[in-house]
Amino acid sequence: MKISITKTTAPKEKPTETPAFGRIFTDHMFLMNYSEETGWRDARIVPHGNMSFSPACAALHYGQETFEGMKAYRGKDGKCYLFRPEMNARRANFSNARVCIPNFPEADYIEAVKALVNLDIDWIPNEPDGSLYIRPFFFADDPFLGVAVSKTYQFAIIMCPVGAYFGAFQPVGIYVEDEYVRAVRGGTGQSKTGGNYAASLAALTRAQENGCAQALWLDGVERKYIEEVGTMNIFFKISGKIITPALNGSILAGITRDSILTLCRDMGFEVEERPITIDELASSAESGALEETFGTGTACVIAPVSHFLYKGRKILVGDGNEGKTSRNLYDTLAKIQRGDMEDKFNWRVPV
Numbered sequence: 001m002k003i004s005i006t007k008t009t010a011p012k013e014k015p016t017e018t019p020a021f022g023r024i025f026t027d028h029m030f031l032m033n034y035s036e037e038t039g040w041r042d043a044r045i046v047p048h049g050n051m052s053f054s055p056a057c058a059a060l061h062y063g064q065e066t067f068e069g070m071k072a073y074r075g076k077d078g079k080c081y082l083f084r085p086e087m088n089a090r091r092a093n094f095s096n097a098r099v100c101i102p103n104f105p106e107a108d109y110i111e112a113v114k115a116l117v118n119l120d121i122d123w124i125p126n127e128p129d130g131s132l133y134i135r136p137f138f139f140a141d142d143p144f145l146g147v148a149v150s151k152t153y154q155f156a157i158i159m160c161p162v163g164a165y166f167g168a169f170q171p172v173g174i175y176v177e178d179e180y181v182r183a184v185r186g187g188t189g190q191s192k193t194g195g196n197y198a199a200s201l202a203a204l205t206r207a208q209e210n211g212c213a214q215a216l217w218l219d220g221v222e223r224k225y226i227e228e229v230g231t232m233n234i235f236f237k238i239s240g241k242i243i244t245p246a247l248n249g250s251i252l253a254g255i256t257r258d259s260i261l262t263l264c265r266d267m268g269f270e271v272e273e274r275p276i277t278i279d280e281l282a283s284s285a286e287s288g289a290l291e292e293t294f295g296t297g298t299a300c301v302i303a304p305v306s307h308f309l310y311k312g313r314k315i316l317v318g319d320g321n322e323g324k325t326s327r328n329l330y331d332t333l334a335k336i337q338r339g340d341m342e343d344k345f346n347w348r349v350p351v
């Protein structure tokens, strides 16, 4: 793939303090267009700035859009690394297929990310938890108000310098949402498509009104089985075992989830991927068997949970403080991602 590069003539001031997540953008972005006649064309890096499309742009009206989230890290060795980028490229196509966006060559996807990171590499914050958050996304841009598969698309990548997501590994409270649902089997829950997140905002608002950081999603049919938390997969440590809901067709298959499962097995934990109900969670908390709970995702890596709020009742996780296993998993994964530890599973990709 040939990528043309137009560098900015007005480089921005880089933040000196930890920037708020997702608000500050690097100097450049990657763009590409698609039409049926040409396929994907015009790979280019240009100064980060506003994009142009018709007010009838299909994505704005009917949500034909997908995105990914990944990070670039600077290691102690001074090198820059991506983490399992081939998984993001593959999942992008999985998401695209669900909402009829054309397939994108996975090698080109990684090449585009690398080219952009290379150009804006000085934007990686110089702090222990600093990284570049990378947001590749596809959207339909046909200027047409009928509900139809678009004939034209744009692919773009933008990047943000970020620090730790939830601040300094502070356990957070989670509101158990028992009215709204995130996804159902056969729907779009396994795909990173914008509509899923629009549908999640009312629950997030309710969680925040109840003093919680995120909403816990129960299954869409019975409101009984635990699915995910906010935009993270969820893990429990119960009587020494690591348990996470099995991928069931409505849960998003997180790359962090997959990595944590691998690490836990490697550390010798007994690991279960299976359905787990909110009642099992409540009773294991009551009996003292629930030792730890944490969410997993690229943005936060691991977010420990202090308690749940379910039908007005507080379910306390352990003693409500940071758990040893959560901390150990966070430190291990962070070290692998940054090149501070042996990369046993071949997850790191140098830029």
Ligand SMILES: *Cc1c(COP(=O)(O)O)cnc(C)c1O
Pocket (backbone or CB within 6 Å): 069, 192, 228, 230, 231, 232, 233, 252, 253, 254, 255, 256, 257, 296, 297, 298, 299
């Ligand atoms: C992106 C996302 C995750 C986490 O996926 P990672 O690949 O680990 O970042 C989990 N749940 C939802 C709903 C997501 O959108």
